[in-house]
Amino acid sequence: MDQQTFQRAIVLLSGEHSLSILRSLRDANWHLSSEVARSLDIHITTASKFLQRFAELGLVERREHDSRTFEYRLRSPHLRFDVDLMDDTAPLREVIDFYVAYFHALFERIRHFGAPAIQTEMEHRLTTDHQELRKAVFEQMVDGTGGSLDYLRELVAEVHRDLWSVCAEGLGADTAKGVFQAALRDAMGVYPDLAIRCGLTRPLES
Incomplete structure (x- = not known):
């Protein structure tokens, strides 16, 4: 993982609800953001925003559910970061x-x-x-x-x-x-x- 991506991941993981959203995906099944929001009693926009950013960072998988929505699945129940500190360019x-x-x-x-x-x-x-x-x-x-x-x-x-x-x-x-x-x-x-x-x-x- 490059340094910029690592920084984005740290900022995202420090946000409120981030870890609880990831934990809600621990069963390795595909979930809609609406399901995650309902299980955690948070707004669907909050769940959707975090899940989309997790997918961009490669922490969760994303696939189309229909023409307007996506499903998400945790890649692994263990988060590990391998950061390259040597090469910035x-x-x-x-x-x-x-x-x-x-x-x-x-x-x-x-x-x-x-x-x-x-x-x-x-x-x-x-x-x-x-x-x-x-x-x-x-x-x-x-x-x-x-x-x-x-x-x-x-x-x-x-x-x-x-x-x-x-x-x-x-x-x-x-x-x-x-x-x-x-x-x-x-x-x-x-x-x-x-x-x-x-x-x-x-x-x-x-």
Whole structure:
């Protein structure tokens, strides 16, 4: 586990209800957040928030229950943290690889969709309007000085919103959502553990 993920885990585990929510999953069965909330007599929003963040950190498993809800299951009744204190930059390089894979998949899907005008405008936005992201990626890859994971996520979120606006305007929101979600699935297929462990999908939520 990298240091940023460890810090997020410690903060989350120190929150009220966090341990009781984890203990409620000890039977190794799948549970809805509503079930957890009812068993602990807490608000469903509280249970859902904690469970989602636990899933992002890889502490619990998550699967779709239906189109609107998820089920959660504890990966193990024992929580162990193996923290790498030696390397601060390697995780960021891996994160960059994930986002490169995502944007590559996105442009490939736009290309196959047959929308050259949209593709051209998106490429223009990415290469011309977001120099800060390119600078951060370049510096991180060359000498490891590109800033923190949170900073990189903020830059990616800004780019993503810009590209989404172009695609949604040209294709319609529903079609654009399908294209973006498919690209995200492609990237997560290459880096599934990294995406969950570092919460990399959050900046890519439309």
